[in-house]
Amino acid sequence: MTKKKSCVSYTKWGYVFLLPFFLVYTIFNLIPLVQTFYYSFFENYRSGLTTIGPNFVGFSNFVNIVSKFNLLKFAGNTFIMWVIGFIPQIIISLLLAAWFTDLNLKLKGQRFFKTVIYLPNLIMASAFSMLFFTIFADGGPVNEILMGVGILDTPFRFFSSVGGTRGLVGLMNFLMWFGNTTILLMAGMMGIDPSLFEAAEVDGAKPMQIFRFITMPLLKPILVYVVITSLIGGIQMFDVPQILTAGDGSPNGSTKTLIMFLNEHLFSKNYGMAGALSVILFIITAILSICVYYALTKQND
Amino acid sequence: MEKTKKKSGNSALTARRVFSYIILAILTVLCLFSFYILIVNATRAHSQISKGFSALPGSYALRNFQNLMSDANLPVFRGLLNSLIVAGCSAALSVYFSALTAYAIHCYDFKGKNIAFTFILMIMTVPTQVTALGFINLMDKFHMMDTFWPLIIPSVAAPAVFFFMKQYMDSALPIEIVEAARIDGSNEFGTFNKIVLPIMKPAFAVQAIFTFVTSWNNYFTPALILKKNNLKTLPILIAQLRSADFLKFDMGKVYMMILLSILPVVIVYLCLSKYIIQGVALGSVKG
Incomplete structure (x- = not known):
């Protein structure tokens, strides 16, 4: 950004070409964002056919959402399901990225494997969840197969068990994102100076040592980026648990995420609560984004 | 991973290669398994699906498609x-x-x-x-x-x-x-x-x-x-x-509906996967 390019001074056109972006952003994002913040300070909801409010209530929406509406439970659900998906995702992605970029290993069929592992990322999450719902149903193909080969005697009821449903959400998140993470980490690993690896090999370092003492430290900024952007994505988790549980976060609200909770308030027109929740999510995301920014600018130094 | 002595460097490499192929194979199965079931069941009639799982696709795809399209x-x-x-x-x-x-x-x-x-x-x-x-x-x-x-x-x-x-x-x-x-x-x-x-x-x-x-x-x-x-x-x-009310549905139709929603994207992806994957890497963070 600080580098001066030999730009032509046709100043006017710079503004003209920026106009559509900023105009649309202001109308469709910025004003709604400001309005959302504004709503968060008002009591405004439907009770039967009557509308209560809007009455200015200060910060009481923020207090109520934690004390009366169990916000922390939904935050916990979201976090747990994110962790279930993310831990295998980061381990597998690191392994695959290391293997794919390892020149000694010379894996064949790399394009095929990359194509396959990235595929679930592009699949419509709602269709993918509907598919998982049907194949993991009590009488669905997975239970039939498990009973057919003698692993189970009676069907395992995935959607009546907290672990089963959360596990499936985590599994789907893992499948949808590990390909993407692998490709990001590969780009990072290929940016490492190959002479470092050669030197380590000449000194007799084992593959595991090279990975631990050369690859990992140099990859740290990208790893931080991957962890935090995944966490930002995790906060937005919605489609998968929403479709899998038909919106009720069953069993017992154990899979209801923050955005599902927001969606509920948007539909029931409880604008005060929806506003307060949006503001909280905005602030958390902003803090995480600043962390990403620092992780990446450190890399440049 | 496994310990490598200098003399057995080559066989250790082979072992590592085999290990990575096994993991890759498992991941491939994990990624494609659900889509395989989807294709099989989208081509079978509701009565066949409720009887049990089959490893082979049926011949009911066109009927499922027609039923789905005529659903009011x-x-x-x-x-x-x-x-x-x-x-x-x-x-x-x-x-x-x-x-x-x-x-x-x-x-x-x-x-x-x-x-x-x-x-x-x-x-x-x-x-x-x-x-x-x-x-x-x-x-x-x-x-x-x-x-x-x-x-x-x-x-x-x-x-x-x-x-x-x-x-x-x-x-x-x-x-x-x-x-x-x-x-x-x-x-x-x-x-x-x-x-x-x-x-x-x-x-x-x-x-x-x-x-x-x-x-x-x-x-x-x-x-x-x-x-x-x-x-x-x-x-x-x-x-x-x-x-x-899910149980009353014609499951052949449900699977066909899922297949239809993802098929256009899958086809485009398979044709252009090389460029798409390059694009993912390019769009990522670089100094």
């Missing part, structure tokens, strides 16, 4: 069309205006340019969900509920696509080309359309696909905006199918 409660064909319109327009607007925005930052020097650039990067991670409340109220005031406009127009301001375009211009669009066009008497807007756009074609292709897929798969915002049955996009119809 689930306007699937309209849904396909609606999804196509929304995703197609979003992709077109998004790549064109993102390139225009990137061009403004890349090629011109003006007051506030750095602020504009930093601002766009800052808003990149703001989730659309946090503005949803204000958004639906504003769309209501504009009388845009139950129209496609709220789903299409915001694509003009796509920070991530902008960022990709900017990166691409840094590496592929030397300022000299623009200057040469100016000497030839081309006006600024003409230069962008006739000279810059052709150079940007590869970036356009990759980002058009990503924007199309994101819009095609989007469920949260369309579900808040579109309430009329004949305007609903595919993800909303799938949600509707899920919350209906």
Whole structure:
């Protein structure tokens, strides 16, 4: 950004070409964002056919959402399901990225494997969840197969068990994102100076040592980026648990995420609560984004 | 992993190779398993599906397709069309205006340019969900509920696509080309359309696909905006199918519906996977 390019001074056109972006952003994002913040300070909801409010209530929406509406439970659900998906995702992605970029290993069929592992990322999450719902149903193909080969005697009821449903959400998140993470980490690993690896090999370092003492430290900024952007994505988790549980976060609200909770308030027109929740999510995301920014600018130094 | 002694270096390498192929094979099965069941069951009749799982596809695909299309409660064909319109327009607007925005930052020097650039990067991670409340109220005031406009127009301001375009211009669009066009008497807007756009074609292709897929798969915002049955996009119809009384459904039809929603994206992906995967890597963070 600080580098001066030999730009032509046709100043006017710079503004003209920026106009559509900023105009649309202001109308469709910025004003709604400001309005959302504004709503968060008002009591405004439907009770039967009557509308209560809007009455200015200060910060009481923020207090109520934690004390009366169990916000922390939904935050916990979201976090747990994110962790279930993310831990295998980061381990597998690191392994695959290391293997794919390892020149000694010379894996064949790399394009095929990359194509396959990235595929679930592009699949419509709602269709993918509907598919998982049907194949993991009590009488669905997975239970039939498990009973057919003698692993189970009676069907395992995935959607009546907290672990089963959360596990499936985590599994789907893992499948949808590990390909993407692998490709990001590969780009990072290929940016490492190959002479470092050669030197380590000449000194007799084992593959595991090279990975631990050369690859990992140099990859740290990208790893931080991957962890935090995944966490930002995790906060937005919605489609998968929403479709899998038909919106009720069953069993017992154990899979209801923050955005599902927001969606509920948007539909029931409880604008005060929806506003307060949006503001909280905005602030958390902003803090995480600043962390990403620092992780990446450190890399440049 | 396994311990390597100097003499057994070669066999250790083979062992590592075998181990990685095994893991890759398991992951491949894990990724494709559910789609395999999907294809098998979309081609079987409801009665066959309820009898039990079969490893081989059936011959009922066409009938399932016809049944699905003639279902009066689930306007699937309209849904396909609606999804196509929304995703197609979003992709077109998004790549064109993102390139225009990137061009403004890349090629011109003006007051506030750095602020504009930093601002766009800052808003990149703001989730659309946090503005949803204000958004639906504003769309209501504009009388845009139950129209496609709220789903299409915001694509003009796509920070991530902008960022990709900017990166691409840094590496592929030397300022000299623009200057040469100016000497030839081309006006600024003409230069962008006739000279810059052709150079940007590869970036356009990759980002058009990503924007199309994101819009095609989007469920949260369309579900808040579109309430009329004949305007609903595919993800909303799938949600509707899920919350209906599931046990009464013709399962062949359900599987066919899922297959139809993902097939267009899968076909495009398989044809262009090489470029798409390159695009993922390019769009990622680089110094």
